[in-house]
Amino acid sequence: MPQVIRARLMGFCMGVRRAVEMAMEAAEAGGRVYTLGPLIHNPQVLDSLANLGVGVLEEEALLGPALNQGKLRGATVLIRAHGVSPGIEARLREAGAFIKDATCPRVKANQIKARALSEGGCRLFLAGEKRHAEIIGIQGYAPSCRVVADPVEAAEAAAELFREAGGARTALLGQTTMSVEEYRAIGEEIRLKFPDLVMVDAICGASRDRQDALTELCAQVEAVIIAGGRESANTRRLLSIAQSLGKPAWLAESADDLIDEIRAYSRVGLSAGASSPDWVIEAIERRIQCLG
Ligand code: SF4
Incomplete structure (x- = not known):
């Protein structure tokens, strides 16, 4: 043997465990419950939630007929660990949904930093995958940020900003799951144009x-x-x-x-x-x- x-x-990491527990609690409390997108990449957990009656609502639906038909009025909608933009949260509230926010506290901290830096006049670079839900969510907190996937894109974006506003105050934030080495390499490229770049400690271990x-x-x-x-x-x-x-x-x-x-x-x-x-x-x- x-x-x-x-x-x-x-x-489970802390953020995923918390989100799954919050979804289970919401399901057990009864009423109509949805997660905004599939909660995690795990078929057994998704099946368990479906068996408890938890539906999956796609973000695109928030722009369409689900709202007009009042489908979400009085329903609980759980925001997953990746978080969402303030615009999506506002749409949910307008639709009469009760929001249960399972955004991972580490992601929430990055969202808040993105807003504070951007509103404080900093030009923000955001390292990560352009189509990842976490990045799309953070962009909602700092709409003028430049998303860069790798050091090559970082060099291009820094050169573009340098032409537009050389000497500007700049900061770098990143997707929590990016490797520290990749994040550092992106920061180094930007520093060639903006030596005073502030690199926020954004990566989750x-x-x-x-x-x-x-x-x-x-x-x-x-x-x-x-x-x-x-x-x-x-x-x-x-x-x-x-x-x-x-x-x-x-x-x-x-x-x-x-x-x-x-x-x-x-x-x-x-x-x-x-x-x-x-x-x-x-x-x-x-x-x-x-x-x-
Ligand atoms: S930020 Fe870290 S703890 Fe939070 S969900 Fe992502 S991997 Fe998990």
Whole structure:
């Protein structure tokens, strides 16, 4: 029977755990409940919420007939950990919805900083993926900010601003899940034009901490299982880290995904992406221990 060794840190991060708990509480309180977009990248959690009657409302619907038909009047709408723009919150209130705000406190802090810097006359750069919900939400707090995905775009945006307003006060904020190295590289490019750039401490360590714990785990085991959704970027990143360290590694969305090959190993490591609930991780662990 394989021995299972768990990573010292894995699974839900603080912001996701809080959002899932708030959604469950809202569902149990009764009434019509929606999340604004799928709450997390995990099919089991989404199924559990759907079974509790929680619907998913797409942001585009806020611009369309759902509002006109009064669908949201008196309903509870939960804002997920990525947060939304103040404009979307205003639309929800206008529609008569009761807002339950599960924006991760780290994301909320960045939203507030973006507004304060922008209103204080700073020219703001925002490092991250242009179409990511977190970035779109923060843009709502600082509409004139320049979104840059990588150091090349940062250099272009800085050169453009330099032509327009050389010597301006500038600041850099970033998507919480960006790597510290990438964030620093973006900041260095902007500093070539704006040496006094203020770099806000915007990055969350949750993903990095899970990656470091997995690296330690790989030194102690023969093979690795990563629990998590296939759509989850941080889960796939964990899988590639284990593989790059030379370990046979597999991704499992549920215990049913485990394959027989695991029987061949006596010490199996277990880690999980930031959107994997404890009960799925535990079910996978029990199933591995039953393989004999
Ligand atoms: S990764 Fe960090 S910022 Fe994002 S939800 Fe989790 S705790 Fe919050």
